[in-house]
Amino acid sequence: xxxxxxxxxxxxxxxxxxECYSTESLLLSFKQKKSFSKLFIKTKKxxxxxxxxxxxxxxxxxxxxxxxxxxxxxxxxKTINLKPSGIKFTGLFYLIxxxxxxxAVALGIFLLRPDLFQM
Numbered sequence: 001x002x003x004x005x006x007x008x009x010x011x012x013x014x015x016x017x018x019e020c021y022s023t024e025s026l027l028l029s030f031k032q033k034k035s036f037s038k039l040f041i042k043t044k045k046x047x048x049x050x051x052x053x054x055x056x057x058x059x060x061x062x063x064x065x066x067x068x069x070x071x072x073x074x075x076x077x078k079t080i081n082l083k084p085s086g087i088k089f090t091g092l093f094y095l096i097x098x099x100x101x102x103x104a105v106a107l108g109i110f111l112l113r114p115d116l117f118q119m
Contacts (some may be wrong), residue, residue: 005031005048008080013051013072018064020056027052028073030080039093045085049077 013026032109033044
């Protein structure tokens, strides 16, 4: 099963990086998990969030956030629009279902009315 993340929102923050103290280098991103298989595509409710500094290339974990970063994070978290979670079936799934139904109907006819198949 292949997993991919849908980017819901990415924004550059004007706050100072707690590591290198540069401004406008923090990238806040929210991503939603999506799994692919041959029979279905599943979008999960789970949101992965991360904050990275583009200048010093470090990940800023919540323990290092200042109060200002926390307020901006909470604001941006409220503005994201989640994709609806659920399962979408692929064409291969529907093809398999159709073949199974046709075989079941043919088998049912053969077992219930064997006189139709006698020569």
